[in-house]
Amino acid sequence: MDCIFCKILSGEIPSKKVYEDETVCAFYDVDPQAPVHVLIIPKEHIPSAAAITPENSAVVAHIFEVIAKLSKELGLTEGFRVVNNCGDIAGQTVKHLHFHLMGGREFTWPAG
Ligand code: DGP
Numbered sequence: 001m002d003c004i005f006c007k008i009l010s011g012e013i014p015s016k017k018v019y020e021d022e023t024v025c026a027f028y029d030v031d032p033q034a035p036v037h038v039l040i041i042p043k044e045h046i047p048s049a050a051a052i053t054p055e056n057s058a059v060v061a062h063i064f065e066v067i068a069k070l071s072k073e074l075g076l077t078e079g080f081r082v083v084n085n086c087g088d089i090a091g092q093t094v095k096h097l098h099f100h101l102m103g104g105r106e107f108t109w110p111a112g
Contacts, residue, residue: 003094003095004094004096005041005094006096008027009025009041018073019040019066022043023044024040024043024063025040025041025043026039026040026066027039029100034102034107035104036074036076036080036101036102036103037100037101037102038070038101038102040063040066040098041098041099042056042059042097045096046059046097047095047096047097048086048087048095048097050087051097064082067099067101070101071101071103074103075104080101080102080103081103082099082100082102083099083100083102083111084097084100085100
């Protein structure tokens, strides 16, 4: 499958991993938008948030457990932002479900 994140999971594309277990992986974003910018992805190829179903949604809960753990380990004690872009109109460029964990600066709302 021609998926950048599946290639990161297989090791074909190198990445700076910060967490990995049986079902998820987290690594630094190659184009950081904040002092801390990590991507958390399921190992299963789920194309986007629009493809989450009762059968595959457990990994999303697990991803948020990992986000809470990583936020502490990465020193984001003042807060952080979690972003999921779903679909072209929302700016999703990689069609493998991922959550951006960003912190280390202030964020405005609403996001553009
Ligand atoms: P999105 O626009 O929400 O689909 O975010 C995709 C993110 O993936 C974007 O912030 C840049 C990041 N990215 C793309 N290719 C690579 C890569 O090869 N390695 C890493 N570490 N990040 C990548």
